[in-house]
Amino acid sequence: MNYDEIKDQRIAVLLSGGVDSSVVVHEFAQYGLTPDCFYIRIGPEEKEEWDCNSEEDLEMATSVARRYGCRLEVIDCHKEYWNQVTKYTMEKVKAGFTPNPDVMCNRMIKFGAFDEKRGHDYDLIATGHYAQTEWIDGKKWLCTSPDPVKDQTDFLAQIYDWQLRKAVFPIGHYAKNEVREIAEREHLINAKRKDSQGICFLGNIDYNEYVRRYLGEQVGDVVELETGRKIGQHKGLWFHTIGQRKGLGFGGGPWFVVKKDVGSNVLFVSHGYDPETAYKKDFKVHDLHWLTASPSSSDKTASSADNGLAAVVGEVPADRIPITFKIRHTPEFHRGYLEMSVPSATSAVSSEAVIHSSEKIHGVAPGQFCVIYDEEHHRCFGSAEITV
Secondary structure, three states, X not given: OOXXXXXXXXXXXXXXXXXXXXHHHHHHHHOOOOOEEEEEEOOOOOHHHOOOOHHHHHHHHHHHHHHOOOOEEEEEOHHHHHHHHHHHHHHHHXXXXXXXXXXXXXXXXXXXXXXXXXXXXXXXXXOOOOOEEEEEOOEEEEEOOOOOOOOOHHHHOOOOHHHHHHEEOOOOOOOHHHHXXXXXXXXXOOOOOOOOOOOOOOOOOOHHHHHHHHXXXXXXXXXXXXXXXXXXXXXXXXXXXXXXXXXXXXXXXXXXXXXXXXOOOEEEXXXXXXXXXXXXXXXXXXXXXXXXXXXXXXXXXXHHHOOOHHHHHOOOOOOEEEEEEEOOOOOOOEEEEEEEOOOOOOOOOOOEEEEEEEEEEEOOOOOOEEEEEOOOOOEXXXXXXXXX
C-alpha cells in the first residue's frame, strides 16, 4: 500500500467482521489514518430458515472499529443482493450453467450497490481481499497476491474499470499466516476466527441449500454416458457441475459428471477415472471483460518462446497471445493462448475468443468464468464466461 497514494484520500473500509478486513483497519492505523468503516448487511429473506452469522459479524466489526477509533456505519444491501446476485445465480443454474455468485457479488454489491449508497462519497474503497494493485505506465492494474492459495484476483476479475480505480487492498501483499500473526499480535477479537466457507456475505450457508431455497428439486435420471445405462436419479441438475466427482452417492465409482441435458433433465456421468469427454484443451469464451486493457500480441515476452507452449502446440499463429488462466479458484494457473475472434460488422471490438490450453483440463463447464492473466500470472487482464 503506497502511503503517498492514500494520505490525502477519503477512505472507506468494508469491514465484514472477519480477520482479513480487521487487519486492513490496523494497516491504516499504522499510517496514523482512521478511515470510515462500513458493514454491509445482507441476510436470508427469511432468517428462521438459515443459520446466519450476521449478528456475530456485526459485533466483531463494531469491536474492531471502536478499537481503532473509526466510525462504523451499517449499510443495508439486502434487496440489491437478492435482486441482482441471486437473480443472476438462479437464471444461470436453471439453464444448466455453473455460475459464481461470489464473483458477481464483488461487482454488484461491494463495489456496486455500496458505491451507489455511500461509496461515491469516498476516493478509495478498501477491502480484505488477497490481491494487489500496481500503477504501470500510468494505468492501474489488478495484480496477484504472493499467497497462491489465498489469491482472490479471480473473484475480482468482473469488476468494472472505474471500480478498480477506487479499490485498494491493504493486506494483499501478505500471506494468510502473516495476517493471522498480525491479528494475534495485536490481540484483535477475531484473530482466531475461522474463515467463512459459504457464499459471499451469507456466512456458512451451503451453496446447494441456497439453490434449493429458490429452485427446489427436480428429479431426473442419471445415465452412464458410454453405455446409456440408467444408474440412479438426481434431485436437480442445478446441484451438479461438470467435472464433479464428490457427493454423487452412486456405488461402483468413481463417477464424474460429464454432461447435462437440460431439455430432458438427464445427468450424464462417466465411470472412467479420466474420460476423454471430461477433458478439453480448446474452449470458447464470450462476454470478454477487461479491467485495465485487453491483452494483445505486444504483451508477448521473451519467455514465451521457451515456456514450453510452443513444444506442446507446435507452430503458434501470430494472432494467438500467450497467457495464463484459471477456470476455478485454485492455486494453480494454466498456460495457454488467447485467440480473439474477428469483430462483427456491428462492433469494432470482439466479445468472443477461444482459449487454447497447453494441457487438457478437467471440468470445463459453461457458465464458469475463465480468468485471464499475463504469462507470469502477475497482471490480471479480466475474465470471460465459458461457452462450450
